[in-house]
Amino acid sequence: MNLKKTATLVCISALSVLATVRVTTTTTDLKCLVEKIGGDKVEVTSLVRPLQDAHYLDATPGMVMRISRSDLFVENGFELEMGWVPEVLRETRNRDVRRGGKGHVNASRGIQAIQVPDSPSRDQGDVHPSGNPHYTLEPVVTQQAARNIADGLIRVDEANAAFYLANLDAYIEESNALVEKWQEKFSELEGTGVIKFHSHFDYMLKKLGLRIVDAIEPLPGLAPSAGHVARLISRYDENSVGVVIMEPWHDERVARQVAEGIGVELLVLDPAVGASEDTPCILALFEHNAHRVYRALGGE
Ligand SMILES: [Zn+2]
The missing domain is CATH 3.40.50.1980 (Nitrogenase molybdenum iron protein domain)
Structure with missing residues (x-):
């Protein structure tokens, strides 16, 4: 056996397990959810502060820099961030975190939005043209967002898949009990x-x-x-x-x-x-x- 090669492999595998996954989320609700699923394997930053209305932010160079350095970017979806996230994603050189990339998570995927309008009134200023985007205020419907986040974490850090899935199960159990x-x-x-x-x-x-x-x-x-x-x-x-x-x-x-x-x-x-x-x-x-x-x- 080539000892040098084995040592190198061990070293690489140790690094891949120990490295922290850098995650950027749009909202603090999603940040908390990523921390629940990711535990000590993740380091998470939120672009929106808790008392800012996520409907009305402007894209900034700081946001572009932040997601450019991330392994995973998580957005709420249902057009909550339509006024600024598309621009941030256009500006970043990190292709992985763009929509369709392995480091991009649309947390709303698979959630059935409530209040989807028959005919969106964007021109009148309707900020919910795809239905109500504020699902994270209800922990059970948010279970699907937690699944999407776990899937995203596994895509970029497969070595810890079992850990993420166990935390997902714990969140589902805890949220069911609380809401009931x-x-x-x-x-x-x-x-x-x-x-x-x-x-x-x-x-x-x-x-x-x-x-x-x-x-x-x-x-x-x-x-x-x-x-x-x-x-x-x-x-x-x-x-x-x-x-x-x-x-x-x-x-x-x-x-x-x-x-x-x-x-x-x-x-x-x-x-x-x-x-x-x-x-x-x-x-x-x-x-x-x-x-x-x-x-x-x-x-x-
Ligand atoms: Zn709203």
Whole structure:
């Protein structure tokens, strides 16, 4: 046996196992998910900060540099990042992380989007032309994103496939148990009406059996007129609506006007992982928001 050759092979194989997979994600929700599946094998950076609205970012040279140095790039999909990710991907010289490359993950692949419009109103400013992209607020539908991420990690780091798959199984089990727990708690509140600002929490609200009766935005991404706000206040009362919810980056003054006009509480929920110290990862994000809605509706 050629000892020198054997030693070299051992050395290469040790390196391939020990190297950390460098991952860039668009959102902090996806960052947390990659960390759950990748554990200590990955080093993850998110391009969007927790309190930034991922619909409205501009591509920057820093983003291009970041994904150019990555082994894997994970985007949310359903056109959440349509205003900036295509440009970042065009600019990078790293072909692997471009769409279709082995280092690219569209986390939404295989997920059935809710609220797919019959005729997208892009020209009117609709930012959900492919349906609602905010699935990561609901951990069970996010299991498919976790699978897509595990597949991506295995493509670039096959040596640790068993590790990634075991973590995926653990996430599926943990998320099923958490969501079932909250569905049980919310069963007494089934069908309670909610008014939302943007459609950010719809996957979560639907999973919990709540009824989204209306939105402060007339279309996703479109600011409400005074007439629209007045119509909401005259159409609903505290019998038809239990709570008004919003994301921190929208106009709280308008949402407060609607909530006070109807006579219910306004909740500013955590929109993403890391938005507060209560939401360090994706399951905590769901639990924190579900708990706040539950309490606002009279649960303990
Ligand atoms: Zn949106």
